[in-house]
Amino acid sequence: MAPNGNRIVVYKGPGQVAVETVDYPKLEVPQDVASSKGMTRKADHAVILRNVSTNICGSDQHMVRGRTTAPVGQTLGHEITGEVIEKGSDVQFLEVGDICSVPFNIACGRCRNCREGATGVCLNVNPARAGSAYGYVDMGGWLGGQAEYVMVPFADFNLLKFPDRDQALEKIRDLTMLSDIxxxxxxxxxxxxxxxxxxxxxxxxxxxxxxxxxxxxxxxxxxxxxxxxxxxxxxxxxxxxxxxxxxxxxxxxxxxxxxxxxxxxxxxxxxxxxxxxxxxxxxxxxxxxxxxxxxxxxxxxxxxxxxxxxxxxxxxxxxxxxxxxxxxxxxxxxxxxxxxxxxGQCPVLKYNRGLMMSILHDKAQIAKAVNATVISLDDAPRGYQEFDKGAAKKYVIDPNGMIPAA
The missing domain is CATH 3.40.50.720 (NAD(P)-binding Rossmann-like Domain)
Known part of the structure; x- marks a missing residue:
């Protein structure tokens, strides 16, 4: 049975974020995207993830400082790693229980740019411009991922499944960096x-x-x-x-x-x-x-x-x-x-599999390089404040208590 709600980080004005409860996500694309791009609102191609980790990004800080046109109430978070807990009828190659990295670019996999590998400027997922992302201003209205749960569209195309669940959790501090940085x-x-x-x-x-x-x-x-x-x-x-x-x-x-x-x-x-x-x-x-x-x-x-x-x-x-x-x-x-x-935006799908292999086979130690620091969802406002003051840390949010102790 689906949870009653979804706790998520929300922009409340310059310098302020809060954790609020919104509706549990549905297998639906945002109304503006559907109506402007001619796709169905119902997203049989999508999955819902229970987030294992979700990071605070410098790009989020631009919004939180009031340095973009983000409105108060903008949900936040585009660096997402999660476990599939629900999938649409058209998802063919992922199963409930899979742990996957989510590229911050939302891409349809069908337009000219996606077919040419330019997934950072997908033409079908944002009515305002080419390119989209979760929880970001002018990026199509997709729900942010600094949350307990998130909906990921076009899941077979977008998600990078980790080959082994136990190994993924063991190396999650490194693997969480595959979504963006x-x-x-x-x-x-x-x-x-x-x-x-x-x-x-x-x-x-x-x-x-x-x-x-x-x-x-x-x-x-x-x-x-x-x-x-x-x-x-x-x-x-x-x-x-x-x-x-x-x-x-x-x-x-x-x-x-x-x-x-x-x-x-x-x-x-x-x-x-x-x-x-x-x-x-x-x-x-x-x-x-x-x-x-x-x-x-x-x-x-x-x-x-x-x-x-x-x-x-x-x-x-x-x-x-x-x-x-x-x-x-x-x-x-x-x-x-x-x-x-x-x-421009990095086309994450161009690189994330190779970088995953570098992590899994101990050729890359990205968590050490960026000083990955795990915090709870409730500590997200503190993480934003410390990051804004210049902390030499990469804050990794553990919204569901799934990250093993270091």
């Missing part, structure tokens, strides 16, 4: 061309930046340099073998890189900061700072991966242009250096 960090490095012997600059030592740094190591980088102004997060980067630079210092970034490498440029770079960037040297907010700095320190002919979030609506931006995502980017510099840029 591990593939996202890897995507940033892969699209930047990180390979054997590369020198790499990662801007940002938050969870995505740390995941990118670990991904660069997996890809064979010779030197991984991580930049941030948070000393605790820089120490976390050093804990697994990265070099670091402190961008709060007045010494120019390229000179700090020279101090590490002997030259003032790297082969490739990753922007894991996004639009809430702070000016180098400890100044105020400067949304284009990271984009311009990674062009400055990347060699001519190099590539830039940009998984850091940039938005089209930022009510808290420092100037009117930035409020609509228009930034003062030195495109002429990037053009002169023949740089290649890759932006």
């Amino acid at each position: 591990f593939p996202t960090g890897y995507h940033g490095c892969y699209t930047a061309g990180v390979t054997t012997g590369s020198t790499v600059y990662i801007a940002g030592a938050g969870p995505v930046g740390l995941a990118a740094a670990h991904s660069a190591q997996l890809l064979g980088a010779a030197v991984v340099i991580v930049g941030d102004l948070n000393k605790e997060r820089l120490q976390q980067a050093r804990s697994f073998g990265c070099e670091t630079v402190d961008v709060s210092e007045n010494t120019p970034l390229d000179e700090q890189i020279r101090g590490v490498l002997g030259v003032n440029e790297v082969d490739c770079a990753v922007d894991a900061v996004g639009f809430e960037a702070s000016a180098h040297g400890g100044g105020g907010e400067a949304p284009a700072t990271v984009l311009n700095s990674v062009m400055t320190v990347t060699r001519a002919g190099g590539r830039l991966g940009i998984p850091g979030l940039y938005v089209t609506g930022d009510p808290g931006a420092p100037d009117e242009d930035a409020k609509e995502g228009t930034l003062k980017v030195r495109l002429g510099l990037g053009w002169a250096k023949s740089h290649a840029f890759v932006t």
Whole structure:
């Protein structure tokens, strides 16, 4: 018998979240999606998961800080790992009891973009724009996953089933990162061309930046340099073998890189900061700072991966242009250096199976790299507060008491 309700994390206004009880999910797509895209409301292709783990993401923090157009009442959470407890009649290849990773991208598996592997910009799951996600502003109205239960549509296509339940629970602190930050960090490095012997600059030592740094190591980088102004997060980067630079210092970034490498440029770079960037040297907010700095320190002919979030609506931006995502980017510099840029949501399905195998066979220790820290659903508001203050942790919510003790 289905539970009476579903406890879920909800945005209550700038700086505030709460755990509230909503209706238990149904095998239905949001009304706006169904009516605008011509699909049936009834979702025989969907499953309902009992969430094993669900993480707090830096992208969630942008909403909670009031830096997006998210309305009060927006449910939160797009990093989801769960156990199938109910499935629609058209779900063919998953069974009740399977534990699966949920890509944060919601994808139909049928449109042109999905067929070409661009699941981050599915054309059929969001009436507002290409691309969708659980519990996120302007992403189609799908219920968030920082909850006890969540509905996942097009389940045969979207879900990555773990091969062994006991092994999955044993390694859940690592496997929970497959829903977003591990593939996202890897995507940033892969699209930047990180390979054997590369020198790499990662801007940002938050969870995505740390995941990118670990991904660069997996890809064979010779030197991984991580930049941030948070000393605790820089120490976390050093804990697994990265070099670091402190961008709060007045010494120019390229000179700090020279101090590490002997030259003032790297082969490739990753922007894991996004639009809430702070000016180098400890100044105020400067949304284009990271984009311009990674062009400055990347060699001519190099590539830039940009998984850091940039938005089209930022009510808290420092100037009117930035409020609509228009930034003062030195495109002429990037053009002169023949740089290649890759932006946008990571297509998680492109990477998550390979990264799962790396975890299961002990080639990747992503939980250690990002300092995975388990909290209860009731502790989610505290987790948001500590994360917002710069804690060098990746908060993993255990909504149903299923994560084994460390």
